[in-house]
Amino acid sequence: MIRVLLADDQNLVRAGFRSILDGEDDIEVVGEAGDGAAAVRAARSLRPDVVLMDVRMPHLDGLAATKEIIESLLDVRVVILTTFDLDEYVYGALRAGASGFLVKDTEPEELLHGVRVVARGDALLAPSVTRRLIAEFAGRVERPAPSPRLASLTEREREVTTLVAAGLSNDEIAARLVLSPATAKTHVSRIMTKLDVRDRAQLVVLAYESAMVTPRWLG
Numbered sequence: 587m588i589r590v591l592l593a594d595d596q597n598l599v600r601a602g603f604r605s606i607l608d609g610e611d612d613i614e615v616v617g618e619a620g621d622g623a624a625a626v627r628a629a630r631s632l633r634p635d636v637v638l639m640d641v642r643m644p645h646l647d648g649l650a651a652t653k654e655i656i657e658s659l660l661d662v663r664v665v666i667l668t669t670f671d672l673d674e675y676v677y678g679a680l681r682a683g684a685s686g687f688l689v690k691d692t693e694p695e696e697l698l699h700g701v702r703v704v705a706r707g708d709a710l711l712a713p714s715v716t717r718r719l720i721a722e723f724a725g726r727v728e729r730p731a732p733s734p735r736l737a738s739l740t741e742r743e744r745e746v747t748t749l750v751a752a753g754l755s756n757d758e759i760a761a762r763l764v765l766s767p768a769t770a771k772t773h774v775s776r777i778m779t780k781l782d783v784r785d786r787a788q789l790v791v792l793a794y795e796s797a798m799v800t801p802r803w804l805g
Contacts, residue, residue: 587612587613587614588612588613588614588635588636588701588702588705589614589616589632589633589634589635589636590607590613590614590615590616590634590635590636590637590638590701591615591616591617591618591619591625591628591629591632591634591636591637591638592604592615592617592618592619592638593618593619593620593621593622593624593625593628593637593638593639593640593643593648593651594619594620594638594639594640594643594667595620595621595640595642595643595644596640597620599640599667599690600618600620603615603638603697604618606694606697606698607697607698607701610698612702613698613701613702616632616634617631617632617634620643620644621643621644621645621646622643622644622645622646622647622648622650622651623645623646623651624645625637625639625643625646625648625651625655626646626651626654626655629655629659629662630655630658630659633659633661633662634662635661635662635663635705636662636663636664636665636701636704636705637652637655637662637663637664637665638665638667638688638701639651639652639664639665639666639667639684640666640667640668641666641667641668641675641679648666648667648679649666649675649678649679649682650682652664652666652679652682652683652684653682653683655683656682656683656684657683660784663685663704663705663707663785664683664684664685665684665685665686665687665688665700665701665704665710666679666684666686666687666688667687667688667689667690668687668688668689668690669689669690669691677791680787680788680790680791681791683784683788684787685704685708685709685710685784685785685787686700686703686704686709686710686711686787687710688700688710707784707785708785708786709785709786709787709790710787711753711786711787711790735781735782735792735796736781736796736798738780738781739777739780739781742763742773743773743776743777743780744798745763746759746763746770746773746774746777747777747789747793747798748793748798749762749763750774750777750786750789750790750793751789751790751793751794751798753790756770756771756774757770759773759774774786774789777789
């Protein structure tokens with residue numbers, strides 16, 4: 587059973603998500619929060635698998651709440667909910683530890699798919715989100731210093747990491763490198779273990795912050 591916490595300051599939004607999620611046999615909404623501070627308290631008390639987190643909330647915004655939750659509850663995954671353009675939030679949310687994004691008016695099927703994807707440890711990184719992340723780094727003047735954490739990666743693993751940073755799925759990576767999907771998945775899992783990152787979202791952030799990939803490389 588996937589345990590979900592809903593964090594949004596609008597009652598109607600929470601009710602809408604609850605009605606969709608509670609209709610599934612493998613998903614249970616274990617709690618709700620109307621502001622960021624309440625979301626942190628509820629997460630610590632209820633220990634959900636997934637938190638659906640609004641960005642703009644009173645008392646503590648969604649990004650700050652996400653950071654607090656991730657720092658104290660390593661097994662909890664946070665998905666950022668939004669109704670507006672993500673440009674100013676993408677990097678901050680991923681840096682805070684979010685595993686991905688969902689638009690509030692997403693179709694029910696996409697919501698359910700997103701919750702299940704994040705619950706199993708993957709990330710929700712749509713191409714639009716990846717493009718915004720690329721744009722964020724394209725606008726930076728200073729080039730970040732390479733990270734010594736990447737020295738342990740093989741040439742193939744570095745290649746796979748670059749493709750993950752470009753937003754490719756395991757199946758797309760397999761097709762690009764002429765591998766089986768299972769082999770591509772194994773590479774990604776091994777990379778995350780070596781670099782001690784919790785999911786693909788954090789791997790993408792590390793790849794950019796360490797200068798392993800840059801926007802011009804991704805064309």
